[in-house]
Amino acid sequence: xxxxxxxxxxxxxxxxxxxxxxxxxxxxxxxxxxxxxxxxxxxxxxxxxxxxxxxxxxxxxxxxxxxxxxxxxxxxxxxxxxxxxxxxxxxxxxxxxxxxxxxxxxxxxxxxxxxxxxxxxxxxxxxxxxxxxxxxxxxxxxxxxxxxxxxxxxxxxxxxxxxxxxxxxxxxxxxxxxxxxxxxxxxxxxxxxxxxxxxxxxxxxxxxxxxxxxxxxxxxxxxxxxxxxxxxxxxxxxxxxxxxxxxxxxxxxxxxxxxxxxxxxxxxxxxxxxxxxxxxxxxxxxxxxxxxxxxxxxxxxxxxxxxxxxxxxxxxxxxxxxxxxxxxxxxxxxxxxxxxxxxxxxxxxxxxxxxxxxxxxxxxxxx
Amino acid sequence: xxxxxxxxxxxxxxxxxxxxxxxxxxxxxxxxxxxxxxxxxxxxxxxxxxxxxxxxxxxxxxxxxxxxxxxxxxxxxxxxxxxxxxxxxxxxxxxxxxxxxxxxxxxxxxxxxxxxxxxxxxxxxxxxxxxxxxxxxxxxxxxxxxxxxxxxxxxxxxxxxxxxxxxxxxxxxxxxxxxxxxxxxxxxxxxxxxxxxxxxxxxxxxxxxxxxxxxxxxxxxxxxxxxxxxxxxxxxxxxxxxxxxxxxxxxxxxxxxxxxxxxxxxxxxxxxxxxxxxxxxxxxxxxxxxxxxxxxxxxxxxxxxxxxxxxxxxxxxxxxxxxxxxxxxxxxxxxxxxxxxxxxxxxxxxxxxxxxxxxxxxxxxxxxxxxxxxxxxxx
Numbered sequence: 001x002x003x004x005x006x007x008x009x010x011x012x013x014x015x016x017x018x019x020x021x022x023x024x025x026x027x028x029x030x031x032x033x034x035x036x037x038x039x040x041x042x043x044x045x046x047x048x049x050x051x052x053x054x055x056x057x058x059x060x061x062x063x064x065x066x067x068x069x070x071x072x073x074x075x076x077x078x079x080x081x082x083x084x085x086x087x088x089x090x091x092x093x094x095x096x097x098x099x100x101x102x103x104x105x106x107x108x109x110x111x112x113x114x115x116x117x118x119x120x121x122x123x124x125x126x127x128x129x130x131x132x133x134x135x136x137x138x139x140x141x142x143x144x145x146x147x148x149x150x151x152x153x154x155x156x157x158x159x160x161x162x163x164x165x166x167x168x169x170x171x172x173x174x175x176x177x178x179x180x181x182x183x184x185x186x187x188x189x190x191x192x193x194x195x196x197x198x199x200x201x202x203x204x205x206x207x208x209x210x211x212x213x214x215x216x217x218x219x220x221x222x223x224x225x226x227x228x229x230x231x232x233x234x235x236x237x238x239x240x241x242x243x244x245x246x247x248x249x250x251x252x253x254x255x256x257x258x259x260x261x262x263x264x265x266x267x268x269x270x271x272x273x274x275x276x277x278x279x280x281x282x283x284x285x286x287x288x289x290x291x292x293x294x295x296x297x298x299x300x301x302x303x304x305x306x307x308x309x310x311x312x313x314x315x316x317x318x319x320x321x322x323x324x325x326x327x328x329x330x331x332x333x334x335x336x337x338x339x340x341x342x343x344x345x346x347x348x349x350x351x352x353x354x355x356x357x358x359x360x361x362x363x364x365x366x367x
Numbered sequence: 368x369x370x371x372x373x374x375x376x377x378x379x380x381x382x383x384x385x386x387x388x389x390x391x392x393x394x395x396x397x398x399x400x401x402x403x404x405x406x407x408x409x410x411x412x413x414x415x416x417x418x419x420x421x422x423x424x425x426x427x428x429x430x431x432x433x434x435x436x437x438x439x440x441x442x443x444x445x446x447x448x449x450x451x452x453x454x455x456x457x458x459x460x461x462x463x464x465x466x467x468x469x470x471x472x473x474x475x476x477x478x479x480x481x482x483x484x485x486x487x488x489x490x491x492x493x494x495x496x497x498x499x500x501x502x503x504x505x506x507x508x509x510x511x512x513x514x515x516x517x518x519x520x521x522x523x524x525x526x527x528x529x530x531x532x533x534x535x536x537x538x539x540x541x542x543x544x545x546x547x548x549x550x551x552x553x554x555x556x557x558x559x560x561x562x563x564x565x566x567x568x569x570x571x572x573x574x575x576x577x578x579x580x581x582x583x584x585x586x587x588x589x590x591x592x593x594x595x596x597x598x599x600x601x602x603x604x605x606x607x608x609x610x611x612x613x614x615x616x617x618x619x620x621x622x623x624x625x626x627x628x629x630x631x632x633x634x635x636x637x638x639x640x641x642x643x644x645x646x647x648x649x650x651x652x653x654x655x656x657x658x659x660x661x662x663x664x665x666x667x668x669x670x671x672x673x674x675x676x677x678x679x680x681x682x683x684x685x686x687x688x689x690x691x692x693x694x695x696x697x698x699x700x701x702x703x704x705x706x707x708x709x710x711x712x713x714x715x716x717x718x719x720x721x722x723x724x725x726x727x728x729x730x731x732x733x734x735x736x737x738x739x740x741x742x743x744x745x746x
Contacts, residue, residue, distance in 0.1 A: 289371060291486075292725075342738050349598045350377035351414015353735040359714030 029053045034133040041127070041161025054137055055125075055157060058144035063120070063155040071120065071155035078182055083110035084175040092139065092169050095209045096224030097301075099172055100143030105227045105301055107176040108150050109250040112231035113304065115186045115238050116178030121147060123157040123174050128167035139170065150229035152176070178231075183243055190246040191267035195335040196313035198306045200233065200320060201226070201328035202279040203256050207298035208287045219290070223283050228302030233325040237306065240319040244312035250304050255297040257355045259305050260343045270338025273355070276348040277332045297358045307335065374597030375413070383602045384418035390609060397423045399608050400698055401566040402545060404431030404726025405596040411735035413598035423605065426560060426698035427728035429544050429653060430568060432509040433460045434696060434720040434727045437650040438684040440537055441466035444506050447535060447677055448472065448480035454498065455535075456491035457506040459484040464723045467684045488520035495524070495532040504673045508537045512570040514662065515635040518642050521664070521671055533673035536663055539649065541571050542579045543660035547651075548697055549587040560698040564608040566601065567593035569623055576631025580619045587617075594622040642668055650683060652720055653696030692719035695728050702729040709733060 029049060039046040056064065063071045087103045097105075104121065111118040123143070127136065147154050154174075205226040212221045230250065237245060247267070251259040256278070260271050280295045288295050302325065308316050313331060320326030333345075343355040391397060401407055407427045410416060416425065429435050441464050448455035455472075462473045462484065476482040481501070485491050488505060495503035507517040517534060524532040545565065567580055572593045580591045590611035594604035604622045611618060621627055642665060649661030664672040673679065686692060690712070691705035702708050702721070712718040714730050721727035725734065 285371075340738070344738060347413045348377055349375055349413040349415070349418075350381055351417040352738070353412060353414045354738055356714075356734045359730075359734070 029133055031133045031137045036127050036129060036131040036133060036136060036161055038129055038161055038163065041159060047159065051159060054133070054140045055159070058137075058140035059123075059147065059154040059157075060144070061153040061155065063153055069156075071122075073120070073155070076179065079180040080177055081111055081114045081116045081180055082175065082177045083107055084173060085110060086171060086173045088168070088171050089210065090168060091210070091213050092135065094213050094225055095221075096206075097227040098139055098142050099170065100139035100141070101146040102225075102227050102301060103172040103174045104143055104146035104150060104152070104154075105229050106252065107174040108152060108229040108231055109301075109304070111176040111178040112229075112234040113186070113248040113250055114178070114180055115184040115234060115245065115248065116180045116231075117235065118150065118152045118176055118178040118229075118231050120155045121152055121174050121176045123154050123172060125157070125159045126167055126171040126173075127159060127161050128169055129161055129164040131169055136170065139172075143172075146229070150231065181238060184238060184245070185243075186245055186248055188247050188249070188263050188266035189268075191263050191269050191307045191335045192246070193269055193335050193337040194310050195246055195269075195307045196310050196331055197260070197271060197273060197333045197335070198308060198313065198317055198320065199256065199278065199330050199332050200230070200304045200306075200326045201302075201330075202281050202284070203251065203300055203303060204280060204284040204288060204295035204298035206301040207255070207293075208284045210299075211287065211291065219287065221283055221287065223281065223287075226300055226302035228325055230302065230304055230325060233304070233320065233323045236319055236323050236326075237316060241308055241312045241316045244309040244316075245306060246309065247307040248304055251300050253299050254358045255295070255299060256305060257294075257296045257343065258358055260355065261341075261357050263307060264335075264338075264341040264343055267335070268339075268341060269335045270341055271333055271343045272336050273333030273343065273345050275345050277330050279328050279330055296355055310334075371597070374595065374599045376599060380418060380599055380602050383599070383606055387423060387602075387606050387609060388420040390606070390613065391420055391423050392613065393422070395422065397563050397609060397612060398426055398561055399423070399564050399566060399605060400426045400428045400548070400560075400562045401601070402428040402430040402541070403566075403568045403571070403596075404434065404724060404728075404731075405569055406566055406594070406601055407431070407728055407731050408726050409596050409598050409601055411731035414735070415598055415601055416736070416739070418602065419605070423609065425605075426562060427695070427731075428548065428565075428698060429651070429696040430510065430541065430571075431721070431724050431726040431728070432513070432539070433464055433724035434692065435539065435544070435651045435653060436461075436464065436508055436537060436720065437652045438466055438686065439650065439681040441471070442684060443679050443681055444535060445470055445472060445475045445480070447504055447673065447679070448475050448482050449478075450502070450677070452502045453677075454481045454483060454494060454501040454503045455506055456483050456485045456494060456503060458486075458508070460724050461506060461508065463717060464720050465717055488516045489523070492520050492523050492527070492529070492532065495529050496527065499531055501531060502676075503532050504677075505532070505534050506537070507534050510539060510541050510568070510571050511574045511639075512568075514538045514639050514643065515574060515632070518635070518638040521642050521668060522638070524671055525668075533671050533676050534664065535673040535679070536643070538643065538662040539651065540660055540662070541568055541575070542583060543657050544651065544654060545580075545583055547654050547657050547660075549583070549589065551697065562589065562698065563612050564590040564592070564617075566604045566608070567591045567619070569594060569596045569600070569627075572621075572623065572627045572631065574632045574635050576629050577619050577621050577627060578629060578631070584617050584619050590617045590620070592620045592622050593627050595626070641665075652686070653693035687718050690719040692721045692729075695719075695721055702732040703737070705729070709737065
């Protein structure tokens with residue numbers, strides 16, 4: 001089945017745990033000028049070469065280097081979490097990141113929102129025929145770097161090549177697993193009236209940074225995506241607040257509004273938040289103003305919202321602000337009893353409004 | 368944000384609101400209509416109604432360009448888009464507007480029509496230039512604000528000698544719609560709406576100036592205050608209207624002096640006059656056929672007119688009979704009084720056009736204000 005499924009890694013000789021070059025190589029890939037063609041997905045020597053020279057090189061780790069169709073590793077007693085996410089962002093490279101680093105951060109964060117320590121990732125690439133090898137190389141290495149920085153390993157993966165016009169450059173799916181510290185049970189249904197809502201920093205950076213590079217919008221900004229792995233911040237939060245943490249969410253698509261509505265529905269509570277307490281960078285506010293968007297609905301890739309028992313809120317906030325990824329943390333509101341599960345907001349103007357679910361697409365293909 | 372935050376100052380708003388409460392005569396009820404969807408959106412988004420005393424109420428007007436576009440014209444756009452040679456360029460707001468038989472542009476796109484969402488008329492020109500084998504049709508809608516950008520596109524298409532670019536023109540005018548509301552006969556479904564004064568359009572007035580409202584204010588003895596779309600603009604305009612009513616005046620006043628002049632944007636007006644002429648009549652969703660209320664391309668620009676190139680013949684289509692968009696657009700009913708509101712009709716599955724655009728009265732009320740239908744949750 002290997003040829004048909006085209007799984008990585010391909011079995012190959014190893015030397016001292018490091019990846020060695022394939023035995024019968026004709027010529028190295030022309031990474032600077034070459035392009036992915038259908039043979040790179042056909043399961044033959046070209047596939048093996050693509051995997052060797054781009055992915056194994058970029059993701060280099062002992063589990064991947066064992067060269068099996070699957071990664072085998074020991075597990076400890078306790079609870080594990082698993083999460084998967086597909087990345088279809090356009091453009092592939094954006095200020096502050098690219099689809100490769102995003103595919104690591106996004107899934108690491110989904111795992112981490114359970115309070116877990118992320119352990120391993122699996123990665124699946126769907127590449128369009130004609131895609132520049134230089135771009136693929138750049139994406140794979142960015143992904144490898146992001147994984148190393150996050151302390152997780154990409155231990156297994158897959159590549160497919162689809163005909164030109166059947167994809168859009170490259171799509172990546174990553175699946176992650178992690179281990180939950182004992183005594184921790186975070187879930188969207190655990191918010192209760194009186195709990196506090198803490199946001200780890202300013203909202204909207206990722207969505208606006210991506211929009212600024214869209215061909216038909218292209219506006220000048222020095223804003224970077226906030227794309228980052230949050231499990232370090234989460235570990236600190238778990239250390240300080242422990243079982244007082246009820247829910248954590250990374251507000252990606254649909255933004256803070258979607259995250260809070262989801263929690264409200266699942267927990268059967270409402271929220272009352274204060275618009276003036278929600279940090280938004282001036283350049284994000286300005287871009288949203290111009291494009292007719294609301295920062296509360298714009299995607300983030302390096303922020304989290306935490307629902308926490310009231311007595312732990314202050315300590316948690318202090319601890320978050322001491323962490324580099326939580327410096328802008330703010331208490332933005334609280335859970336309230338509400339059968340209709342509305343997320344209400346006191347506007348900075350002094351009135352009240354609902355922060356509803358997003359209807360339709362605000363910004364397509366943002367992650 | 369400079370030049371924005373100043374107009375969203377809550378403290379100042381509360382002080383103006385206190386003045387409104389103080390000056391509003393306790394024995395009378397004030398009802399003002401904000402004509403524009405932009406104002407409707409600001410009122411809902413910033414919770415302005417919470418700041419007003421109970422006897423000062425806002426009625427939402429028909430100034431949402433998406434909302435007043437009749438079904439027949441959306442059907443036309445879908446028919447155009449389904450032609451294999453056509454690429455239809457549209458503002459994204461229009462994608463989910465319900466057409467006949469449950470259709471909309473989003474579904475037509477999924478069914479294979481080449482429909483592109485654009486942010487500017489210039490995007491459509493760019494597509495026509497880069498894809499010369501496609502017949503690019505720009506779906507032009509809106510009031511006097513969006514007409515000049517369409518004029519610019521027409522001017523550019525002519526200059527670049529684009530043979531594959533046309534405009535499907537649905538531009539409408541503000542004064543005839545205000546007149547239609549004030550002029551409306553007593554209606555079987557609830558009579559004429561009582562309006563004590565109008566908040567006049569913001570962006571529209573930057574083009575038209577304040578002059579077009581003079582005859583309306585005089586003829587119907589209703590004050591008009593042209594106001595910006597920021598919440599403080601709206602609150603101040605309400606105070607200005609209230610004072611006019613209290614003093615028995617019906618003048619046209621300009622709150623939006625930072626952008627609006629008496630004469631308006633003369634260059635834009637000249638361009639519009641050069642390229643467009645009045646249609647004898649045009650159907651408005653909710654308001655019916657209104658004479659001299661919409662624009663079409665002049666004969667001199669016939670080659671850029673999609674209606675002529677593709678021989679578009681609009682077939683009028685009726686709204687869902689239970690949909691109250693018509694009465695809501697005339698200010699006769701509140702969104703929550705419609706049987707479909709929040710049940711069959713939500714922003715995800717809109718039945719009427721007022722639920723589609725964020726500027727529509729129903730969408731604004733659903734998205735921002737529906738908790739007001741009950742007592743505010745005590746905290």
